[in-house]
Amino acid sequence: MNDGDSAGKHRAGGADEETAGNSQAEKESSQAEKEKKPRSFWRELPILILVALVLSFLLQTFIGRVYLIPSESMEPTLHGCPGCTGDRIVVEKISYRFGDPQPGDVVVFRGPESWSENYTSRRSSNAVIRGAQELGSLVGLVPPDENDLVKRVIATGGQTVECCDDQGRVLVDGEPLTEPYVTMDYPFTPGVQTCDTALKSGRCFGPVTVPEGNLWVMGDNRSNSADSRFHVYDELQGTIPVDNVIGKATFIVLPPTRWGTISSPDIQQQ
Structure with missing residues (x-):
């Protein structure tokens, strides 16, 4: 019993670690996708206007x-x-x-x-x-x-x-x-x-x-x-x-x- 319980615990622990690893990988992948997404036009517009004004000056x-x-x-x-x-x-x-x-x-x-x-x-x-x-x-x-x-x-x-x-x-x-x-x-x-x-x-x-x-x-x-x-x-x-x-x-x-x-x-x- 003790050996079986121990083995079960090891298997459960391994599953938890695997699940945690997958979750972390998914988070990293999601973060990478967010970073790759182009910035919103409305966020870039003020920068574009400022650059245009400086160039015009x-x-x-x-x-x-x-x-x-x-x-x-x-x-x-x-x-x-x-x-x-x-x-x-x-x-x-x-x-x-x-x-x-x-x-x-x-x-x-x-x-x-x-x-x-x-x-x-x-x-x-x-x-x-x-x-x-x-x-x-x-x-x-x-x-x-x-x-x-x-x-x-x-x-x-x-x-x-x-x-x-x-x-x-x-x-x-x-x-x-x-x-x-x-x-x-x-x-x-x-x-x-x-x-x-x-x-x-x-x-x-x-x-x-x-x-x-x-x-x-x-x-x-x-x-x-x-x-x-x-x-x-x-x-x-x-x-x-x-x-x-x-x-x-x-x-x-x-x-x-x-x-x-x-x-x-x-x-x-x-």
Whole structure:
């Protein structure tokens, strides 16, 4: 009896151990299956959004950004006329990390103090909404709260710019510029309305010597652009610091009917 009971106990114990082993194996298998299961989309979504926002911030800060053209000062190159759909342009920020803007380039820049006297903030007076707008600006969802302008570079530091020669052309260091992009300008009629007649042409200005590290900029729509000529009596003689330049306008992305590159011709005769 004792031997039989002992054997029975050993068999029962072995069965219990086997059952326990199987249970542990099943648990481990179940745990492994759980670990292999892909994470829920809703759990990953916040991570994906965060990564997208960080990438957008880096892109907008160091590579390029899209800007809306709000005015007609660069017509016909860039559309911003009243009642029409303003162009959205890509402004790349890489070129000027390795060199300065050149005559003929179309640039976006932060307006100096005298250029921003009539600028009003686009931000809400509500602190919460304003904070959300500032955050949106960092990732490119909201325009920056600054007076960003777009014009074409006409002359750079050390050059002397003025208008006009006897054909009404802008001169840089005494040489006339080739400006195929200008289609709208003030009247200039030799012998009738020039820079020397009693009724002077609206084209006339200067001469102005551009300080080193600055640029003289003008709109392609010469008769409707508050550019360097308009600010010639400020502390910078109408010029803008190169440090204010955000980047070079390179491409029109909207509307689709206007897709294309933005020309930056060599306007100074060699």
